[in-house]
Amino acid sequence: MIHFLTAYIAAIIFVFGTVIGSFLNVLIYRLPQGMDFKKGSSICTTCKHELNWKDLFPLFSWLFLRGKCRYCKAPISARYPIVEALNGIAYVLVYLFLCGGTAIEGLTLKLVGYMIMMSALIVVSWIDFEHQIIPDSMWIAIFVGGLFIVGDALITGTFTKEWIISKIIGLFAVSGLFFLIAFVTQGRAMGGGDIKLMAAVGFVLGWKAVIISLFMSAILGVLFSVGRKIFAKKEMKGVIPFGPFLAMGSAICAFIGEWIFDAYLNLFL
Ligand SMILES: [Zn+2]
Numbered sequence: 243m244i245h246f247l248t249a250y251i252a253a254i255i256f257v258f259g260t261v262i263g264s265f266l267n268v269l270i271y272r273l274p275q276g277m278d279f280k281k282g283s284s285i286c287t288t289c290k291h292e293l294n295w296k297d298l299f300p301l302f303s304w305l306f307l308r309g310k311c312r313y314c315k316a317p318i319s320a321r322y323p324i325v326e327a328l329n330g331i332a333y334v335l336v337y338l339f340l341c342g343g344t345a346i347e348g349l350t351l352k353l354v355g356y357m358i359m360m361s362a363l364i365v366v367s368w369i370d371f372e373h374q375i376i377p378d379s380m381w382i383a384i385f386v387g388g389l390f391i392v393g394d395a396l397i398t399g400t401f402t403k404e405w406i407i408s409k410i411i412g413l414f415a416v417s418g419l420f421f422l423i424a425f426v427t428q429g430r431a432m433g434g435g436d437i438k439l440m441a442a443v444g445f446v447l448g449w450k451a452v453i454i455s456l457f458m459s460a461i462l463g464v465l466f467s468v469g470r471k472i473f474a475k476k477e478m479k480g481v482i483p484f485g486p487f488l489a490m491g492s493a494i495c496a497f498i499g500e501w502i503f504d505a506y507l508n509l510f511l
Pocket residue numbers: 286287288289290291311312313314315316
């Protein structure tokens with residue numbers, strides 16, 4: 243039974259997540275174009291009309307406007323509410339399952355660190371899928387998230403030598419392998435963005451969970467390719483970037499990566 247205060251805080255965290263999610267939508271739109279995301283107000287991408295606060299209200303404005311621009315009636319991508327909802331859900335899951343999720347005690351630096359990582363992974367998924375790039379600011383954000391988590395461990399006294407070594411090995415566990423693949427194929431099979439992303443994720447998750455992330459990503463990638471073959475109306479061409487699956491696999495493994503690793507080892511011990 244979830245404590246009332248915990249449920250109340252979780253609800254607030256969800257709303258906060260959707261608000262940050264609407265900022266993530268701005269990043270997803272502007273980062274690939276090299277636009278400054280801090281300047282200027284948001285506009286409708288079709289009619290260029292400036293949007294006011296009512297149009298920018300997370301989730302609800304899209305629902306009330308039925309996915310159309312208030313001014314020109316052009317359809318607004320479902321990406322907007324999806325990103326907002328996903329970010330809200332991710333924040334709540336982090337609070338409940340990674341930060342103890344007990345009322346006030348769950349509100350820690352660790353929570354902030356994981357929130358930053360989840361948001362960056364959502365942005366990476368979308369941008370890499372559409373543009374085949376992983377912006378440097380996003381893997382740097384994940385690394386900073388990791389520093390928050392280390393800070394939390396120092397404050398709460400859960401910091402141990404073993405724990406930090408697991409994170410330092412995590413930096414290289416998957417990224418080192420990717421670097422090797424990139425080196426051997428001279429950058430054809432693996433991009434620098436994937437290497438840096440998995441170094442930052444490895445630092446947050448530790449080496450066990452980041453290795454499981456790689457397997458999880460591969461499975462998600464294969465499922466997606468098969469699904470696309472079966473359901474696509476016309477023949478789809480072009481390489482599928484691996485980054486979105488790495489990001490999704492990493493987000494999932496933040497919760498269950500280490501558990502899967504240990505369960506797998508137990509099969510043989
Ligand atoms: Zn418009």
